[in-house]
Amino acid sequence: MKYLTCILLLLMLPACSLTIPGVASAPTPTPSVTLPASLPRPPRPPTPIPPQPTLAPTPTLAPLTLSERRRIFVQVWETVRDHYLYADYNGVDWQAVYDEVSAQVDASTDAEAFYRLMERMIERLDDDHSRYESPQEVAAQQAEFSGTLRYGGIGAEIRDVDEGGLISSVVPGGPADRAGIMPRDVIISVDGVDYEDSDAFGPGGPISQVRGEPGTPVRLGIRSPNQPPREVVVIREVIDLDAFNRVHARRLANSSLGLLSIPSFYVEGVDRQVRQAVEDLLQDGPLTGLIIDVRANGGGYVHLMRNTIALFHDGGIIGSTSGRSSSEEQRIPTGKQIPDLREVPIVVLVSEETISAAEMFAAGMQVLGRARIVGTPSAGNTENLYSYDFADGSRLLLAEVAFYLPDGTPVEGRGVQPDRRVDAEWWRYQPEDDPQIQAAIEELQRAE
Template sequence: MKAFNSPIKFWMALLLFALSALACQTLTNGLEPVAPTITASTSPAVQNTPEATQTQSSSLSVVTPTATQTLVPIDEELQLDILQTLWEIVDQDYLYPDFNGLDWKAVYNEYRQKVEAGLDSESFYQAMDEMVFSLGDEHSIFLNPRQVQAEEAEYSSGHDYVGIGVWVQFVPDKQRGVILLTFPGGPADMAGIQAHDSIVSVEGVPLDDEEGNALDLLLGIEGTPVTLTVQTPGESPRTISIPRGRITSFLPVPYELLSTPSGKRVGYIIIPTFSDSSIDAQVGDVLRILTEDEPLDGLILDNRLNGGGWDSVMSATLSYFTHGKVGYFVNREEQEVLDIAGKNIGGSAEIPLVVLVGPDTISFGEIFSGILKDQGRATLIGETTSGNVEILWGYDFKDGSRAWIAHDTFKPINHPDWDWEHEGIVVDIEVPADWDEYTTQTDPAIRAALQHLDP
């Protein structure tokens, strides 16, 4: 993992979801409780003691739920100390020296007055979160000690929980949980539930609230049944009963061997996240499997679910498809080159490549896709990404709270004028395709990719 002279840097994904979700310690866009896209950090006093954890995701990796804990009261002196330190961190390290037009000194005075007027711990932490959120970058965030403990407990436990083994996204507008992936050999997989299916209700409870709370009912005691209504795109809903099971697995990297209209062999790989440390190795294994008998004529990397994660995992995965200096991490003081050491597996470094992207391609998911476009290695198909490419650095405080502050951005080496933060990663071929409306066989983005690879 890339480290500078102070806090560990990490790419945040789907932070807008995490802002509301962390308060209850469970993301609202996950079928079974999911981990927010946050990692461990070092203290503002520059005590370099990183604790390796992971992000998530659209980041939606499944984890064991954590019990709510009461915040320990902190006195006014400590509150003022945290406020002062937080203000100085932003003043010195924040990516945008104009603070996005905010009078940062006036903000400090405003919140100091609030602290001096008297705040309980809950109100103080909420105030600190509001202060950071006022920066307006939609990424930086402040976490209270309870939220920090919850995320670290979740990350340390990994994918070890009792449920049905799915990775989902709750879609409030459609009142359903869209299945992104299933864990191979898990209860859902064995019951025939597949990616692109949707969960409409659990135990007869519809997903008709703003947070999809009915999805929590999927968790329970190992061996007990859970009844859910599932819908496959283009089919009528069906009700099935599934026994809950223990899931202990890395997030999978699904793949298929597809054919173009003329019969060319095209590999299809879903890269779900860079927050799971096994992803790069899994992609390498898949490349070996797909090219074991004969070489591929083309490759489709589906990055539409990828909400970011570790820069080290992104770089290692990128190494299969390109090499050399590909861009720079840039902050207020300096820039650092990203130099990729290539690994050619089954012709992966030269194979014609299509990368699928969309609105849920975020952070290092965007950077990965954008670099391959900038290098001339890939054609991008799908929808232009949202433009969330700031890198957050984490700072721990003595009370156990943590701030994530936008510190860097990324510039591609061949087109440094591309403004990915504000414009997103622009696709070469526009093909909208909602995940829950198509199967792999009917997905218009995949069809467009196959057509592109079969001129």
């Protein structure tokens, strides 16, 4: 995917990094390298709950014969056996899994039950990255990547905090924005039910009640900073998920410093978006410093991450991705650097929600000497997924390699270490008051 941080399949799935596509039949063998039998794995980092689709993206699943089910099952199982990153399968007896699931495949009666069975089999690896996707889910991810997937909601990202649901961002011109809801507002109730009364909302929690069919209303209790609570009725609309992933940039007030936010590397042409955003900043005059915010970036495609680094540094090696039977140097392309940024100092902001390909971005900028890193250690979750597509349209995303710095230090399990650590719940602040941004400004001023 962590890729796609993850593939990084950004809004729909746990983060990761997609590296290269695979095939359903026997993958091409790669040269053997000496690697650790297994790598440490961090706990799943806390992340904001993303918007989920409420509109069916694909038709009903096509039926599968028993022979088709068995063929796909064997291909999936053998791919894990031969290529999974951890030689001990995270303590799972993979042969015993075959014996157990084989009988269940024979007993499955329809395509939906079979795909759920395959999903559960891969979930037993318990690495937070590897997953099996049905043809429906593959279609949804393709729609997300192309920016065509939409959902019914209010057009806001919401974080669960002690006070309720913190609005961390809103889609400009979306339903929440038009209703006067702003970042840093807190949802304290949904349709009259206290936001913190989780039992009243069922398994999906209160956020599931904020979503809904386009055209229907939702009544939200809102508390804005330093204001009394109020109720707001918002009419749900179809929301373009691409709006949450869009790169954006602006100049900090009364300064020649730029603030560039890259929410995901799982966006088609994200490197082109970054280039355009920086060039737009430069139209108002030279920059004396640039802050790149990847604190909420869950990852994405590794090649897009490399192309993005290339905008700020011309070439170089940032480390390698290595697994049981392969190792690849991560080289930055040449000839793509933005000329007016060559001498501009850069700070990259990271947090525990900086995952996979986003961690590789921050680590790469650090090891190349192109940027100082400010914030808190990143997630340490750099397993890269290889994609294996099957004849029925389903897909296995399998953790096969992890990221190592040029000196051999793994980022997996330890994260990217900031040059300047600043512990802060950064998402509670406006940019002008954000302690981590303030620290980044100080770092840039020292570099002048």
